[in-house]
Amino acid sequence: MDIETLHLGPFKIKNKIAIRLFSALDDRLGVKEIVDDEVFEKIVPAHLGFWSCFGGISFFLFISQALTGMLLMVYYQPTIEEAHATVAMIMNEVPFGWLVRGSHSWGSNLMLVTIMIHMVKIYVSGIYKPPRELNWVVGVTLLLLTMGLSFTGYLLPWTQLAYWATVVGTETPAALPYVGEYIRYAMRGGEEIGQVTLTRFFAIHVMLLPVITASVIGLHLVQIRRQGIAGPM
Amino acid sequence: MTNETSAATPNNTRRGFFLTLLLSFFGSVSALGFAYPLGMYLWPRERRVKGTGARSMKIPLSDVPIGEARFVRFLGKPAVVVRPNEQQTIALSPVCTHLGCVVKWKEKEKEFLCPCHGGRFDVKGAVLGGPPPSPLPIFTTSLEADYVVIKEV
Numbered sequence A: 001m002d003i004e005t006l007h008l009g010p011f012k013i014k015n016k017i018a019i020r021l022f023s024a025l026d027d028r029l030g031v032k033e034i035v036d037d038e039v040f041e042k043i044v045p046a047h048l049g050f051w052s053c054f055g056g057i058s059f060f061l062f063i064s065q066a067l068t069g070m071l072l073m074v075y076y077q078p079t080i081e082e083a084h085a086t087v088a089m090i091m092n093e094v095p096f097g098w099l100v101r102g103s104h105s106w107g108s109n110l111m112l113v114t115i116m117i118h119m120v121k122i123y124v125s126g127i128y129k130p131p132r133e134l135n136w137v138v139g140v141t142l143l144l145l146t147m148g149l150s151f152t153g154y155l156l157p158w159t160q161l162a163y164w165a166t167v168v169g170t171e172t173p174a175a176l177p178y179v180g181e182y183i184r185y186a187m188r189g190g191e192e193i194g195q196v197t198l199t200r201f202f203a204i205h206v207m208l209l210p211v212i213t214a215s216v217i218g219l220h221l222v223q224i225r226r227q228g229i230a231g232p233m
Numbered sequence B: 001m002t003n004e005t006s007a008a009t010p011n012n013t014r015r016g017f018f019l020t021l022l023l024s025f026f027g028s029v030s031a032l033g034f035a036y037p038l039g040m041y042l043w044p045r046e047r048r049v050k051g052t053g054a055r056s057m058k059i060p061l062s063d064v065p066i067g068e069a070r071f072v073r074f075l076g077k078p079a080v081v082v083r084p085n086e087q088q089t090i091a092l093s094p095v096c097t098h099l100g101c102v103v104k105w106k107e108k109e110k111e112f113l114c115p116c117h118g119g120r121f122d123v124k125g126a127v128l129g130g131p132p133p134s135p136l137p138i139f140t141t142s143l144e145a146d147y148v149v150i151k152e153v
Helices: A016-029 A031-040 A050-075 A083-092 A097-124 A133-155 A160-175 A180-188 A195-227 B014-042
Strands: A006-008 A011-013 B056-060 B069-074 B077-082 B090-092 B104-106 B111-113 B120-122 B127-129 B138-144 B147-151
Touching (some): A006 A031, A011 A016, A050 A083, A050 A097, A050 A195, A050 B014, A083 A097, A097 A133, A097 B014, A160 A180, A160 A195, B056 B069
Antiparallel strands (some): B056 B147, B069 B077, B077 B090, B090 B138, B104 B111, B138 B147
């Protein structure tokens, strides 16, 4: 069982403790096979370039949004009395709070930009074509989920801008025939925007949509792994 | 491609050693660059009560009827003033010495009961039963006209 050197891709590990820890994991879960196949011996097609990176960048931004979002939740309070005050406190008083909230708000904008670039690349290269049509549909779902996250997150600072954007955003679907008024009523949690709206937007923003989005990202990646990266044009 | 020629091979050469050194250095710097703001961000901001203000507190006697207990905040922590009878005025910390719950005053039994694990204390803070390992800390009290003044021991 005792091996002198552990070969992991370009790395030769000689530390005995590291080797024993790794072998213990490998014996039980077959970790080396996964690491070799999926990381070190994974062949990335030569035709992939700059424009192929934007799906991955969007994924990175999603992870970043999740982490900075968790940090913001440490101080943010979703009540109409405290929401704006706590956001102002994060920006002005908490050390590096400006960095955390700045990353979160810029990240949300940037994420939509990178998703758009990703979609243009997929469209222009014709990668959405069979057998990848289903993954295009999943991808569009992810775009809509990201827009939902942006929309619900926008209300949370409870500023004039946030409030009136939500007035307009919930008024828009009310123009739909027959169902519009009910959609507006459901989104606002009543006739007007108030504490109930803030609470439900908060719940949707920090729990419902992130969990759904993470799962759909999983579906997106599983399909890429099953179908492989599309060939060159 | 053979691993032996790869530049990323940290083997026993000067180049490998230098690479390991560089990677460890920049790795540590960026790890610190994340850890420092994160620690600063998460560290609680409320200043801890050091009790630099008044070391004593005045409570009107009319606030503490005979047989009843009055819970107040003293030096940022809970305190209780109790008058079991006409003669006695006792002030102590109602924080249970077992696991820190605040005890209740049982008027009928004239004793303190901890709601968490059933610790019992008499009116002077001595343990009557249950898990508490030591008596409740007591404050000194003095009467000043219609007030009771409590002070740290």
